[in-house]
Amino acid sequence: MKHEFLAHATREEAADFAARMASGVLAAAIEDSGKASFMVSGGSSPAPVFNRLSKTDLAWDRVTVGLVDERWVGPEHAGSNEALVRQNLLTGKAGAAGFLPMKTSAETAGEAVADRVLAYQPHCDPIDLILLGMGSDGHTASWFPNSRGLKAAMHAGEGATVAAIDATGCEIAGQYADRMTLTGPAIIDSDAAILLIFGEDKREVLDLALKASPEDMPVRYAIDGLGPRLTIIWAP
Numbered sequence: 001m002k003h004e005f006l007a008h009a010t011r012e013e014a015a016d017f018a019a020r021m022a023s024g025v026l027a028a029a030i031e032d033s034g035k036a037s038f039m040v041s042g043g044s045s046p047a048p049v050f051n052r053l054s055k056t057d058l059a060w061d062r063v064t065v066g067l068v069d070e071r072w073v074g075p076e077h078a079g080s081n082e083a084l085v086r087q088n089l090l091t092g093k094a095g096a097a098g099f100l101p102m103k104t105s106a107e108t109a110g111e112a113v114a115d116r117v118l119a120y121q122p123h124c125d126p127i128d129l130i131l132l133g134m135g136s137d138g139h140t141a142s143w144f145p146n147s148r149g150l151k152a153a154m155h156a157g158e159g160a161t162v163a164a165i166d167a168t169g170c171e172i173a174g175q176y177a178d179r180m181t182l183t184g185p186a187i188i189d190s191d192a193a194i195l196l197i198f199g200e201d202k203r204e205v206l207d208l209a210l211k212a213s214p215e216d217m218p219v220r221y222a223i224d225g226l227g228p229r230l231t232i233i234w235a236p
């Protein structure tokens with residue numbers, strides 16, 4: 001069985017739907033097990049969903065929010081995914097949620113992997129909900145085509161929740177080459193997933209990815225692995 005694809009007329013409607021779906025999934029997980037893990041992406045797409053969720057009634061003190069990936073810069077940096085999440089999601093009602101950073105004081109993402117694998121393990125067993133994005137090169141998380149560490153990250157062993165990526169030379173990664181990302185097993189074992197994409201250009205990228213190999217367009221690996229647990233939400 002494959003993913004569900006939902007096209008909305010506007011980005012506002014898509015963000016409303018994604019926020020409603022996310023709060024429903026998290027509430028069900030809390031009802032089931034008393035807690036929920038919510039792994040979120042950075043980049044430009046998720047902020048409208050974060051803003052809606054931050055105003056949503058939920059037992060946020062039972063939710064642990066973590067990152068799908070991080071650029072190896074501190075939270076004071078404009079490119080930090082942690083900063084985006086703190087400013088847009090972890091405010092208001094959602095301010096009661098716990099937060100699991102990826103960035104540590106280690107010099108490089110690689111040096112922090114062992115520590116972050118352990119920190120993320122209890123919350124990836126499996127992840128209750130993951131919010132993915134997709135770049136115009138077909139990357140998701142920090143799985144950049146042709147990046148160093150991509151294969152090891154996608155095909156990591158069970159329990160290896162995070163990995164380092166060196167995206168030097170990958171245009172879309174820009175100045176943020178040193179990164180940490182959730183691994184293949186962490187992402188594709190998630191109980192539920194949303195892939196949020198905006199714009200006609202990204203719909204074309206998605207169409208290409210559905211015909212491409214996971215190595216060329218790594219979002220394909222997440223789409224195939226998640227199958228019916230994935231909802232793709234798109235708006236022009």
Ligand SMILES: O=C1O[C@H](COP(=O)(O)O)[C@@H](O)[C@H](O)[C@H]1O
Nearest residue numbers: 041042043044045133134135141
């Ligand atoms: O660098 C990143 O890019 C992707 C896609 O971002 P977008 O700006 O095109 O929405 C994002 O999912 C990832 O978390 C981020 O680090």
